[in-house]
Amino acid sequence: MKLPARIAAPVTALALAGLTATGCAPQTSDTGARTDDKSGTLRVWLFQEVNNKPKEQVVEEAVASFRAEHKEADVKVEYIPVDTRAQRIKAAFNDPGSAPDLIEYGNTDTAGYVKDGGLADITEEFGAWAEAKDADPTARESVTVDGKVYGAPFFVGVRALYYRTDVFEELGIRPPKTQAELVSTAKKVRKARPGLYGLAVGGAYTYGAMPFLWANGGELATESGGTYKAAVNSPQALEGIEAYTSLFGDDNCPAAKCASMGGNATVTAFASGKAAMAIGGDFSHAAVEAGKVKGRYAVVPLPGVTAGSIAPAFAGGNNIGVLKSSSHRTLAVDLMKSLAGKETQGKLFDAMGFLPTYTDVRARAATKEPFVKPFIDTLAAETKFVPASPGWGQIDASLVLPTMFQEIVSGKKDAATAADDAAKKMDAAFASAG
């Protein structure tokens, strides 16, 4: 009977150590750079896309044009897997010694990374950069925190309504013009074709649900004097939440299956022919093309509340930022300009279909590739962005909004209570993130 003693010993040791050790603190790294070398190797981390070759080619060209002007600098580009980017980038912040100089990052992470002390403030350089004048306002907002700029927009991603042309034709219906019509069309299709979801929706598909909220005049949060306050429980937002959650049910998308779906699952359902409509992004194009429904679908902007209006969409996308720890700041900013410049973005659209962040480049893209027109129309109408608070990362990671939608569609709470609870959690996150 020795076990308690064996357990007690480390516990006592722990208590003793805790009492005696006052000089030790857990690791904190210093991400501030001390030098600004004008030569040497620049390291770049970009995301590894599903089909990465064309991206690599475009990036190589951009790097070559940078090298032509900066002969003394070398550039090493690494492609990191999207799944593990959060860990990789956190690790880079923790260990400046092995961190790259430039990173590509998801634009919803901007505020969080800034708070982490990871990104360099490049307001001055961005302001003096001629091409940046044409960056669209939402893209600009996605690199801005508290009025300072922390990177250059790389591309934008936006969602619209995919629908099955063959099903619509057979049933003699047309793409919906208003949000109410969208709901009724979805239910009409489901009634006529019980094997299909009318509109594939997901309880965990936050960015598919947001347009409903915004179209009704709701907001995720409102800002005043630099602090955010949750607004998901406002009457307008509630209207949107109710419109979205009304789509979960046996008359469209049964809650038992759809409550747990995220964005990818809804697009997969559409691509495999199990749904008549879905909210998908321009970046979902390849997945849908590879599915069963190839050649039998079209895309229109997601309708707003009034006829002919477009519901405000979430402007997703990626940015390129300079790390605060970079010891080649000037060179890194120049390389960033080359990678996120108009020429590269134009080529990147041709190669990968990523929508450019410059309004003029985007307009040119639309004339080349008619498929992107509904997405560009959506961008032109109105786009919204998540609150530029470091608290957003926490809200996103702790699944506050998916939980809210799931509580409503599974009947655990009514919309008002669930929204109030979500607002409380959001406020706590905004407060703790400062």
Place this chain on the structure above:
Amino acid sequence: MKRTASGPQTPEPAADRAGAEPASSSASCPDPSASDPEGGGSATARVPAPRPGAGLDAGTETGRAAGRKPPRRPGAHGGRTPWIYLAPALVVLGGLLVYPIYQLGLISFLEYTQAQVSGGEPTSFQGFANYTALFSDGQFWQVLLATVVFAATCVLATLAVGCALAVLLTRVRALPRLALMLAALGAWATPAVTGSTVWVFLFDPDFGPVNKVLGLGDFSWTYGRYSAFALVLFEVVWCSFPFVMVTVYAGIRAIPSEVLEAASLDGASQWRTWRSVTAPMLRPILVVVTIQSVIWDFKVFTQIYVMTNGGGIAGQNLVLNVYAYQKAFASSQYGLGSAIGVVMLLILLAVTLVYLRLLRRQGEEL
């Protein structure tokens, strides 16, 4: 304790202090035992020298009694010799167990998020703020309750299935025994993520064979709270019963056959034999597998994370470990996550101690 990021200090590599820490704790440890050479010495002096007249049994009895009576002091001979022999083990234990637990405890008292780790903001001492935040979070208590009930059910189910199959193994012929062993080892060897994914597929409402066989139509197992927990329970039992089965089987094999024979001569039923003969003789083994199962099942992560998609609809299937992961890593609140870890550690220690105490009261030596 306060450390700001403004000064150009170098990040302290964990290994540096990992080496220093156990050294100091092992240096402070010998003192109490060394200060008491008399009592320990006289007690153990008796052990190796049983009185000539006494039989073997009596000798071990006195030895045990003598060893137990004075509080256990390892430094019996007053010298450093035992500590020199123990030093390698202590260094390893200190480095791998005490130091991480110490860091866990320390971080749980700090405001320590990604911003502090990467130097965006200074680290500050928060006292019990993380614990207060945790205990005032209603969700934590719900999750804790769900975890305790779920883990208890898993332990009971695993032990029942494992023991039943172990007994079955002793009753069947070589070929079916081999088949059962292989099946169990296959389940044991399957990585948790793979096992979970396969189980989710088997129970998939659209494509899963289970619903087809049972005629459940498109019933979604992961939608309801209890059906989702039940599904995870099946998987947990499936992947952890082989350990119980193999260990208990080995234990049964080690029971002298005369005892079992005597029981059957006395006309004991199967159940009676298990309850009155096999189980008591297997007690040390059962203790080990129970504690193991409690610890495993309390810490279930992969199965819940994979099968219920990170905690189920609206977090209804969260268990403590997944909850801690969400807090600590997904939202980078390492301080709060550490507080959850400390609470979990204390709960597991308490459960284990209470369990051992209960057993001891029943007069059983380990």
